[in-house]
Amino acid sequence: MPRNPLSTTAVAAIAVVALLVGTAVGAGVYAAVGSDDGSNSQQLRDGQSTATNSSSADVAAFSSAAAFRSYLDASADRRSGGYYGATFLDGPRVASSAEGGTADDVVTETAVAESTPQATAEAAQTVASDTSAGGNAGGVDGSGGSDSVDRVSGTNVQVTDVDEPDVVKSDGESVYYARGSRSGFYPNKRAGVTLLNTADPVSPELAGEIDASGQLLLANDTLLVLSHDAVVAYDVSDRENPEERWTKEVSGRLQTARLSDGHVYLVTVDGLRYDAPCPIRPFGDGGAEVACTDVYHPTEPVPVDQTYTTTALDPESGDVADSVSFLGGHRSTVYMSGDSLYVTYVQPPEYGRLYLDFLLTEERDRLPDSVVDRLETLREYDLSSQARSIETNRALSAWYRSLDADERREVQTELANDWRNHLDEHKRELTSTGIVKVSVDSAEGESDGDSAPSLAVADVGSVPGVPLNQFSLSEYDGHLRIATTIQAPGTESENDLYVLDEQLETVGEVQGMGVDEQIYSVRYVGDTAYVVTFKRIDPFHVVDLSDPENPEVKGELKLPGFSSYLHPLSEDRVLGVGEENGQVKAVVFDVSDPENPTVEDDYVLDERWSAIRESHHAFLIDRKHGVFFLPGQQGGYVFGYDDGLELQKVVDVQGAQRAIYLNDYLYVFGESEVVVVDETNWERVTMLELPEYRYDVVEEPEPRAE
Template sequence: MRSSLPALVLAGILVVSAVGAGLVAVTGGFDPAPDDPSPDDPGSNVGDGSVTQFESAAAFTAYVQAAQDRGGYGGFLGGVAVAEPGVEFTTDSASSGAAEGGDGAAGQAGSASATDGASRVSGTNVQETGIDEPDRVKTAPDGSAIYYADGRGYWGEGGQTRVLDTSDPAAPAVVENIDASGKLLLSGDTLVVFDQRGIYAYDVSDSANPERTWSRTLNASVRSARLVDGRLYLVLQKGVRPDHPCPVEPFGDGPGIACTDVYHPTSQTDATVTYTTAVLSPESGETLDSVTVLGTYGHSATYVSENAVYLTYTKRVSHAETFEGYLESSDLLDQQAESRLDELATYDLSSRARQVELQALVQNWLARQPAEERQELQQQFQEGYQQYVEDRKRQLLRSGIVKIAIGDDGDSLSVAETGEVPGRPLNQWALDEHDGELRIATTVDPWGATSTNDLYTLDSSLSIQGSVEDMGVTERIYSVRFMGDTAYVVTFRQIDPFYVVDLSDSANPEVKGEVKLPGFSRYLHPIGEDRMLGIGQEDGQVKATVFDVSDPQNPTVAESKILDARWSAIAQTHHAFLHDPKHDVFFLPTERGGYVFGEDLSQKTFVQTDTPATRAVYLDDYLYVFSESELVVVDENSWETVAEVVLGVDGGEEREEKPIPTEPEDYQREKNVHMASLASGASGAV
């Protein structure tokens, strides 16, 4: 996928006048990944992903400084601290779907049958059944109330959360406004609100009269949050800098975490952030336990199962190590260049300084060659470098995995296992725990090599058992969906290959079948036993596709529809999707309103909204469609609108919509960080 750019760049820079300025572009860029490693390879990046605690504050500082010296990306670039992102729940945003129940399946968190109020109440569309995720809308289990955040707190603008009385599902009404907004979790009678600045809890036992019970200020962004068995689990992300690496203080109102309590990878990584996994009591806000791991910002993912929190971090061979390894393996250099290379190996240089010296070495070598031979040597050098990276791409980028076990009481956390795999995961959906084993799908896309995609199965100790490699060569993963012993993987570059992977034999996973079609699916959701729904785009238009997977060896496209819409909130978060199995329909929000489709893609209705539709829930047989400023209620038996409720923001002012990204949010942000690093003169790659 990226192989053409290094060829063009290297062809242009391997001349005497430009080598020094261009080598960063050759070895920089997106991170690399691993093949069958040889321990004798220079800069081998293969290990076990192990972590250990720092022995001292000085050791912490030295590790972070070494990360900066080797050109790490994110967090601290070119001596300038990069602003930390806000509440990062969309970091784990939609790139695969959720389902109602099933082993290892996602579900509607909070769905309930109530004795009073509504008998059917939808919850948040989540990855794992019974593990709730924060979102801007939450329904009371008995259907008596809905809480809807206007979202402004999430973007650092303040805001409010609307409290709606829904005791009569056909006639909801706003009864109160809470002066906090962002993402919400509902634990019993406690509503927890997250924004960029803090966490706030309200007693909503009387939903019309909520009372704040506690608050916590944040010095970090919330990477992930989950509600499991009455406990609140957070992963807090905080940038580090060499001049003040610790104590780590993710909360602004609590004691810091000592340097010697922080875990770090035993191998050197581009350490740019700390991830603090903390368990809190929703009722009191008290921190019951926490574990802090030094990790990397780019290409990291968090995933939470019933028993553990999984964190990943990026391991990459530095640019200088990659290029030095190639030079040591090349037979093109003359004796003078080889002697200089041996001499440089004895020097204690930072990664950046070593890279400059290697650039000069190549520049001087090429200048010594006869003019009539330089072009051919340049081409040989270019092709040799590309082949070197291609042969080692699964060594050059790896993802370390840290399993933080949740104690039987739910109140304790501990580092249980570590491991690592080639490549980088897309997001939370790329990981799945099943019968005590972990499965992870990764994209292997080093700068200078052809991108490809793998899936690995790991045992309970996080050792690799088996793998499927090279799905979608030249492409990258856009969505993943694990369902029991099957995985569905979508890759994309110009077409959308949809893969069915059999995981029943963990030691020998196997691609059973695939189907190719235009466009791509960014969200996957099972609808029935033998069908998978994909939501994505084709030629800039929102597209829905139903895959027939009844024959895993021959998956087919059963239905496909391109909508009159260019955007859907589902592209940003799976929480925007709603499936109603009773009526066999699903809700798909767009910039003009929300479509309601049957599972055969027959359109039931279109609910027009004055601003982009954001969410939908159902109470009994009433569908609630939310936009920023209104709620539209539709009777699912007749598909007629029965009520409209004005929500809006204070004073009726309108909020400018966020620009709609054309790439997954992580990818776009990291690309921006990379451009900033180049502008500042740093050699960090994203």
């Protein structure tokens, strides 16, 4: 008897699910991904730890490598979903640590479909005390740093005094500029670090060079150069003769880093090894290791494919103070507040189980008893999602073959439409982001920078949707706020904002902002959130978060283009930087009446590119002079913002990347030069050509013989 091919209905059903899975993988930050609501989870297998060393019952540490492997088995069953889902454990290495990064990788100066505002130390005091208002990192204002330079801007960061890697760092007397590393942590063959002597801000001089590539952190006299696979520290106390202090090779991938309270915090990512899953060695065989009992996981098995490790170390010596690891999925986002570090990851959907549940609930009356009985049996079996999908399809195919052509076509159409409607109604069950909270505590409760910090996984949580980047998250007054985009294939996207308590339990939410749009930027200022969504126009939403349990959208404004960067100028004015018709645009929002936000002024530049697209670090505000700086391909643009927007100065520099101020001098960094402008009269005072870096010759590997 010939083998029966799949009916067109079965093929259609498979295509729908395959489309969903493919979209979830390929649609970037707006893909549909799965949630774990606990209703259809598998039990922990024999040998898996259920004890926890953390404060949350939802997270546990493994008791052994065997328990780790047992969890991977359970996770594999959850992961291999979809009608043609891939098998999770198909080899000793399940996830490549070379997998591409995300919006928060320091390895990629990520674009900022929402860049955060940063204020300098002055701005943090002027705008808000909320750490989410942004702040100065590494800068000096008023005193210290240098005998001749007493006003130095730091990197434009998300949280005051939590420094982030960037291509320019300064302590006042010296400036360090990593050139040719616009691609982030991944080394550029012509990149290097140029050291400038800026003791006299009017006349900077070349002081030295470092033959290294990456982004920078500066801790006193130690300069860290971070690439995707290594961290190298240099002693720059003698800037003309920098010396290498220590090097740490990263076994997987360096995701991001922070510098806070005298310690560096690295987040590294490693693929999973089934044969020897732990201990974790984020810095290779010779480095510090994380024992199995310090590797955490959600107690509920969820699809995982990577291990994240947070490491605290001393920047001067490279000594590791503490490390903690936890399991997660791909596309992570990292956000650090004063005493907590949050890592999010996408949890992919289990469409096989979802489709089976859909058939047994909404379509039960349509199905013959024999099919219902078979599907009920399948739901009880401890099957992988892939196996469950195949068996579900077999049960449906047998029924389809019993129908005549017209009846079969009618059933196909109705099932497909019902399934799409089901996805639309349950889209928040398809898409979720796991959140891991790592507590950062100094010894004996001290926070003077001298005590070694200790790290622990405090809690885990989950919210529907996917955050845009690190600025979608904000910790404030004991609550975590996170904005996400909800999307399922074939449905209209929506955008939500969730408020979580200290245990990462959701206590409040706003749902349905910007229907059929996606989040392009988020900015938190105290108990207010500003959310920009976009598809064809730019809705600017004002969300009142003063009551965490009852957040509320107070006002909305629609305007052409979109803002990918939001920055508070004052308590009732917010700057947006983005695009309109492909050109760089700046707009000032008047939010004095939250229920009726308006556009105070806007300005469209004759520029089609700005470094702000790649990194929020490219933005600079100088509140003393009432100006901000926007880099462009053709030059650097200085705007006054006290009364509307006024173009104060165009600095002629090719490929402007960054700007800083030293005293009353604005330094604009281009691809091959630094231009210094006097901020008191906006006159150009000097230009310093930078050394030319040569391309290294890289031989292409010989093609392998077939």
